[in-house]
Amino acid sequence: MARVAILGRFLVIAALFREAWSVAAPWFCHGIDCPTFTNTSYDGIEVRSYPAAYWASTNVSSISFDYAVNAGFSRLFGYISGENDSGGAIDMTVPVLNRVEPGAGPNCNSTFTISFFAPVAFQDVGPPNPTSPLVFVETIGPLTVAVSDFGGFASQEVVLAEAAVLEEKVSAAPSIQIDDAGYGNAWFFAGYDPPFRVANRHSEVWVPVTVTA
Numbered sequence: 472m473a474r475v476a477i478l479g480r481f482l483v484i485a486a487l488f489r490e491a492w493s494v495a496a497p498w499f500c501h502g503i504d505c506p507t508f509t510n511t512s513y514d515g516i517e518v519r520s521y522p523a524a525y526w527a528s529t530n531v532s533s534i535s536f537d538y539a540v541n542a543g544f545s546r547l548f549g550y551i552s553g554e555n556d557s558g559g560a561i562d563m564t565v566p567v568l569n570r571v572e573p574g575a576g577p578n579c580n581s582t583f584t585i586s587f588f589a590p591v592a593f594q595d596v597g598p599p600n601p602t603s604p605l606v607f608v609e610t611i612g613p614l615t616v617a618v619s620d621f622g623g624f625a626s627q628e629v630v631l632a633e634a635a636v637l638e639e640k641v642s643a644a645p646s647i648q649i650d651d652a653g654y655g656n657a658w659f660f661a662g663y664d665p666p667f668r669v670a671n672r673h674s675e676v677w678v679p680v681t682v683t684a
């Protein structure tokens with residue numbers, strides 16, 4: 472009985488939190504479902520904490536960031552457009568996340584894990600199962616990341632440069648440290664815009680960190 476009451480209260484709190492988030496979600500989500508986070512600033516660097524959430528993901532091994540984004544996106548777009556075991560629609564969300572596990576050397580393939588955030592309606596029960604063996608559902612988080620954002624079109628050159636600068640900044644910051652426990656030396660790119668959006672584009676690079684101060 473008590474357990475049911477506690478669960479009930481938890482569900483109400485979760486629902487209220489989601490309600491509050493849908494009002495307070497950042498502008499760059501443009502009213503589309505996106506993951507919740509809390510954030511603070513350490514040594515001038517934004518640090519976000521993401522609670523565990525469901526994502527649909529696919530791995531691409533390649534030397535090219537651009538190739539991986541395109542290959543991954545088209546698999547995941549296939550998943551939300553019909554290659555799933557549900558009868559209903561799976562809405563598009565933001566961001567499209569790209570976890571980059573750098574290859575062992577300059578001419579070695581990197582592993583890119585491209586992910587779509589599962590719509591909020593599926594965050595309790597998990598999203599529909601993919602029918603493609605290349606697509607899988609996973610939980611990402613709890614995850615604490617240092618974040619750097621930038622505008623314009625996110626070419627491979629810009630993204631790699633932004634990630635390198637953020638890693639340098641984090642390395643020099645006394646209050647935070649790169650956290651290689653969860654994802655090794657991987658970093659993330661988060662893209663929030665379709666290609667046809669010309670103004671107010673917003674992209675981010677994330678580096679997993681622990682806060683030491």
Ligand SMILES: *[C@@H]1O[C@H](CO)[C@@H](O)[C@H](O)[C@H]1NC(C)=O
Nearest residue numbers: 497498510511512516517518
């Ligand atoms: C927290 O995130 C919001 C949305 O991106 C941003 O406007 C705000 O500046 C961030 N706060 C800190 C301390 O980085």
Ligand SMILES: *[C@@H]1O[C@H](CO)[C@@H](O)[C@H](O)[C@H]1NC(C)=O
Nearest residue numbers: 529530531572582583584607
């Ligand atoms: C996807 O890649 C990650 C990172 O290399 C790896 O840990 C995971 O096992 C891979 N998953 C699948 C289904 O291939």
Ligand SMILES: *[C@@H]1O[C@H](CO)[C@@H](O)[C@H](O)[C@H]1NC(C)=O
Nearest residue numbers: 532533534535538579580581
């Ligand atoms: C390296 O990436 C290319 C695509 O860019 C792919 O065709 C090839 O199979 C990958 N090699 C390995 C060893 O995964």
Ligand SMILES: CC(=O)N[C@H]1CO[C@H](CO)[C@@H](O)[C@@H]1O
Nearest residue numbers: 551553555557558559560561
């Ligand atoms: C096989 C199947 O039921 N696929 C569903 C997957 O998602 C689309 C739209 O998001 C649905 O319309 C399909 O019915």
